[in-house]
Amino acid sequence: MNTVSIRRLDASKPGFEAELGKLLAWESVSDAQVATAVTEILSQVRSRGDAALIEYTNRFDRRNLQAAGEFCLGADELKQALERISPESRVALETAAARVRSYHEHQVQESWRYSEADGTVLGQQVTPMERVGIYVPGGKASYPSSVLMNAIPAKVAGVDLVAMVVPAPDGLLSDLVLAAAAIAGVDQVYTVGGAQAVAALAYGTETIPRVDKIVGPGNIYVATAKRAVFGQVAIDMIAGPSEILVICDGKTDPDWIAMDLLSQAEHDEQAQSVLLCPSADYLDAVEASLGKLLADLPREAIARQSLQDRGALIQVADIEQAIEVANRIAPEHLEVSVDNPEQYLPSIRHAGAIFLGRHTAEALGDYCAGPNHVLPTSGTARFSSPLGVYDFQKRSSIIYCSQQGADTLGSVASILAKGEGLEAHARSAEYRVTEKA
Template identity: 60%
Template sequence: MSATPVAIRHLHTAADGFEADFQRVLHWSAETDSAIETRVAEIIADVRARGDAAVLAYTARFDGVHAETVAALELGPAELQAAFDAITPAQRGALQAAAARVRAYHERQRDACGLSWQYRDADGTLLGQKVTPLDRVGIYVPGGKAAYPSSVLMNAIPAQVAGVGEIVMVVPTPRGERNALVLAAAHVAGAHRVFTVGGAQAVAALAYGTATIPRVDKITGPGNAYVAAAKRRVFGQVGIDMIAGPSEILVLADGTTPADWVAMDLFSQAEHDELAQSILLCPDAAYIAQVQSAIDRLLPAMPRRDVIRASLEGRGALILTKNMEEACAISNRIAPEHLEVSSRDPHRWEPLLRHAGAIFLGAYTSESLGDYCAGPNHVLPTSGTARFSSPLGVYDFQKRSSLIEVSEAGANFLGPIAAELAYGEGLQAHAQAAEMRLKR
């Protein structure tokens, strides 16, 4: 195992050229390769035209799974139950415990924000909001390099809590290898239908429907560049959650947390892939040196050490700040996916933090707990989009309809206002529709 020190960037906010160096750290191109875009467009068009036949052809070509019908690629409840029964008791217990916490959190979220309401104003006009769940959603669960049962829980449970009528899960099974933990998670989370189909063809099938795979109203869940490009292309035909970029962690540290803990937290995102980003902001130069030493000492024992090294050296940074206030200000500029406040008094700094997908408070709150079992959703905005986006939640599986019931008195009050504005816009039918209801 190599003991070569990790050449992660060290920056200092007081140094000349910091801003240019900082921008280089943040730079990541979200542009999809044009060849991928072209191929995805062809796949979507083919699935839209040939339906099941195209899905079967691409599943055979890309996953090496050959089937006579798409129906043969659907896993029924008995198979999900069998997968649940086949995993170890420890795995069953972990899945059920994580699912219970995720469900409890999203039930509170539903009760807090997912309520219909209405009121009547002085003239008797009723105004309000009606909240209803989506009829059918598709959740994409990655397969291939790794299996993600946690993604099943985080996508299916809030949909279930929201009251979605049907949850259709798609998951690729390269070479026919089915991950029992993923299928057990589908059983625990309440997925209604599961198809062993992946890639752009799965996204297209969900968006447009085939003879076997039903058309959905919204698609959520992460995937590779082909899946992301397909989601971007079908948006408008269906809703999507987000176009996710590489995973990110930002640690704000005051120097009181063991350096090994912070080093491992930086690893926890760096091990996802070479483009993942891990950044430390800290006002203590000696502590930053301790974290660097911990990185160098701990890395050789990590199974994914080559990926971690590439991530840290390519996109990571250890940044010395003037103080914690400046660290918080820089954090707001980054708007990270995961933000750890590794401080003795995290609640002192939390009010200063405006932009983050999820905020983890205190030394004992590792980001990995949020990934699996803390309760809040781990599907989070990346690439600075936390400035205007939110974690996946119950609200993503609901829609809102306005309620309006105008009384006779209300029509007499509102009619002249509407007519005046409508005439100003040159829309006479609008104006006359309002005026016809006025008392003469």
């Protein structure tokens, strides 16, 4: 019989909080050596533009680019990729894209304003960003879902230009990724990657326009570069390893839950899969299922290491305690595989995405359910949210004073400005105040 090594914890025993803290501990994205390399790359691309971008691309991706135009893909090339993929893949991509677009259309924020009694108008104007860059892993890796999840919300928001960078190591490009770009309406595609691509998007080069925001996943160099250029441009987040936390009452087929845990464990060795359940017997059953199902996975070694290093089966007193632990963890993905799961929804405070019911596999959210799969990790769901249309919209305050409103507000502002010792502020406000007889 196949076995799997995964830690067992009990939320009711002394010392659980300390054990949970060790389980959740994860070092951030960078180290000194990576940071030094990234700083040099950013500096060179910022100062030398396309020339540095080509040099780094040739070095790191084993390319032989001679001119900037060679890393640009046109609309025709995206369309050709769309024609090359299988009919089944095209239908799947188009179905997923339609669902993602439909969901995100509900997120669009509208401008608003209201008038006060004296005629003063206050409000908020909502406008899309002008240019957004999306980073997509490339080469042998194929993540068309990442293209859809990053590009479609930007297009729904009304972003003028969506530029995609995707590395092509050894000249390899995924037709699925390019087809997804065509379906999502990506405007420009550049076959460059790494920290050098982030630098090009953040600072602009002769060929690649500077963008207002960079979104999308990448390796440690990409994540470090995104962190370094934050402030020059906006970024979505610094993502940690993928996570799943499952709350189960012990009535769901243990094979289902085991495979849900494995669906995250196969991402990489640092991914985290955790199950909370009141039944020790059920935890035993899921552990047995993990051992059985793991053997048939192509990424068995990765998933096994993930479960051993960062996975856990945790016994809780009841579902209420499970939710308390879940809120403490603030997971990226939270499955609530219980009877009448909606009754627990008001108690769930911190989670990137919540999957309710026994039939809602987390993997559906990764690809085609509709909500975004770009989610907060490493406990950041306590204060951040999934990527959405709102991430590509800006809000400007509107203030339009009537004469009467300027009288009232000017007097108030003058008093407060003088209290702060800012006389010019006070006089500026007073100039608009009508003198009383």
